Amino acid sequence: MSTSATPDRFTLPDFPWDSLSGHAAQARKHQGGVVDLSVGTPVDEVDGKLQAALNSVAGIPGYPTTHGTAELREAAVAAMARRFGVTGLDPAAVLPTIGSKELVAWLPTLLGLRPGDVVALPELAYPTYEVGARLAGAEVVRLADGQAPPPGTKLVWLNSPSNPTGRVLPAEGLAEAVRAARAVGAVVASDECYLSLGWDAQPVSALHPRVRDGSLDGLLAVHSLSKSSSLAGYRAGFLTGDPVLVARLLEIRKHAGMMVPRPVQAAVTAALADDEHVAVQRERYRARREVLLPALKAAGFTVEHSTAGLYLWSTRGEDAWDTVSWLAGRGILVAPGTFYGPGGGKHVRVALTASDERVAAAAERLQG
Numbered sequence: 001m002s003t004s005a006t007p008d009r010f011t012l013p014d015f016p017w018d019s020l021s022g023h024a025a026q027a028r029k030h031q032g033g034v035v036d037l038s039v040g041t042p043v044d045e046v047d048g049k050l051q052a053a054l055n056s057v058a059g060i061p062g063y064p065t066t067h068g069t070a071e072l073r074e075a076a077v078a079a080m081a082r083r084f085g086v087t088g089l090d091p092a093a094v095l096p097t098i099g100s101k102e103l104v105a106w107l108p109t110l111l112g113l114r115p116g117d118v119v120a121l122p123e124l125a126y127p128t129y130e131v132g133a134r135l136a137g138a139e140v141v142r143l144a145d146g147q148a149p150p151p152g153t154k155l156v157w158l159n160s161p162s163n164p165t166g167r168v169l170p171a172e173g174l175a176e177a178v179r180a181a182r183a184v185g186a187v188v189a190s191d192e193c194y195l196s197l198g199w200d201a202q203p204v205s206a207l208h209p210r211v212r213d214g215s216l217d218g219l220l221a222v223h224s225l226s227k228s229s230s231l232a233g234y235r236a237g238f239l240t241g242d243p244v245l246v247a248r249l250l251e252i253r254k255h256a257g258m259m260v261p262r263p264v265q266a267a268v269t270a271a272l273a274d275d276e277h278v279a280v281q282r283e284r285y286r287a288r289r290e291v292l293l294p295a296l297k298a299a300g301f302t303v304e305h306s307t308a309g310l311y312l313w314s315t316r317g318e319d320a321w322d323t324v325s326w327l328a329g330r331g332i333l334v335a336p337g338t339f340y341g342p343g344g345g346k347h348v349r350v351a352l353t354a355s356d357e358r359v360a361a362a363a364e365r366l367q368g
Contacts, residue, residue, distance in 0.1 A: 012134055016127055016339040023328040030331025035362040037292075037351045038333045040163070040310050042230040044284060044355075046267075047277035050229065053270035054263045064262040066254045068096035068238075072265050075272035076223075076238050083275065084195060086207045088216070093243040095250055096260040096268060099235035100193055100224035104128045107189060107220075108136035110252050111245075113154050120149040120181075121157040124165055124340045126191065129157045142341060146173075148180040156181040161194040161203050161308035164340045164349040168201035168308045171210040178211060182218055187245065193224040193237075194309035196278055197285060201307040207241055216242045227310060228278050229271040236260070236268045285310060288352045288359045295363035296350065304347070312350040313337075323348045330365040 020038060027034040067073070073094040080086040097103040105128050108119055119133035123142045133140045133155075141150060149156050158177055160169040169177070174190075181188045190206035197203075204211060207221050220241040226232035239246065253259075260268070271277070293312060296303055301314040316323050320336035327334050327348070334351075337344025354362070 012131060013127070016335075020324075020333065020335070023324050024333050026325070026328040027331050027333040030365075032331055032361055032365075035332045035354060035358045035365070037354055037362065038335045038349075040227065040351045040353045042226060042232050042353055044230050044281060046230050046234075047271075047274075047280075049274060049277065050231065050267045050270050054234070054267040057266045058263050060262050062262075064259045064265060066095075066257075066259050067250055068094070068260060068265050069269065072096060072238075072269045072272070075269045076240060079272040080205070080207070080240065083278075084205045084208065086205050086221075087209065089207070089240055090243050093216075093240055093246040095239045095246050095253070096265060097222075097237040097239055098258060098260055099226065099232075100191070100222050100237040101128055102235075102258070103222055103237065103239060104189075104191065105132045105135060107249075108132045108138055108155055110249050111155060111187060113138045116152070117155075118150060118153040119155045119157070120153045120186070122159060122162065122341075123343045124162065124337070125157065125159060126163045127339060129191075142343075146176070149184050149186055151184055153181070153184050153186045156186045156188050157191060158188060158206055159191040160206075161197065161201075162305070163191075163194065163309065164311050164335070164337065164344070164347075165304065165313040166194075166306035166309040166311050167313075168198065168203050171204045171208065174204060174206050174208075174211045175213060178206060178213065178219065187218050187220065189220045189222060191222045193222070193227060195223070196228045197282060197310060198308040199286065199289065199306075203308050218242055218245070220245055225268060225271050228281060230281060231267065231271065234264050234267055236264055236271070238268070284356075285352050288354070288356065291359050291363050292350065292352065295366045299366040310352045312352070313347055314350050315347045317346060320345055320348055330368065332362050332365060 073091040076094045077089045113136040115137040117138045120141045121129040224237040306312045335349040337347035
């Protein structure tokens, strides 16, 4: 377990992607152009039904509600039950968010964390978890597998499937993490952005009856439609779980003006009501994974975890930045594992979010 104090809430780490600029320039020099597998940015067109829903309310002039429409909240509850087996949610305990990143960054502050409080996150984790803790002036603890959060922890982040590793925690592992967090009085925030993208393992929500131990108390699940519905450009997500916590967050977000635009709310409602386009997008990612995964292995990489999600957690047994440079020389841009914590020093994160043509080009270059 490692701890880093954050005495100044405005002392933030450098934005990690800026440090890739030199390698990006190197990769762009390749005669076939760059294959950018560094950021999980969707490249596939938004489904026509969702575009139509967005446009259907484009003429409404008034302010949207922070709580979202009743239709959106009911669609979210139905989708959670239908897609993930999460039952017993209250539509009033659904809160649309402006994508998921803003919620991740501001959740510690919205929950009232302050200097001296602790935010616990996985050893390898999405960088914004730490940024959110720093914005609140809280301390950060990275927990090893199965490690309980220390006293003073107010918020525990779970992420299954994981970004960056693609690791899936089984229901019993999630349940144990929930019990450990509750034992120290911490809120659990489960980042479930990749929940619909299980490959060799089936992800489970932290709100699932097998995990929550009969109660939603202290549990929040964060969902994004960026990956499953290619709505990254719409900034579309939602939060659900403990009705008391969601109500508290709703009141603060009302005062702060954190409102999802009304056309986006309509698109979210349509996306949550339709499973067909999710299945189509899932198949695209599956097909790209089946091209890229064997190509990496044939090129001498070991791919660890990566049983779900949009990333292949890969290593050549060398410093991560050496691997980034080696791939950039072949016109392939990836993210070093160091972006996600000290434990990522010998890994790179390879995204599946490129077109079929670009993924095929990457596979071909790995053979050379």
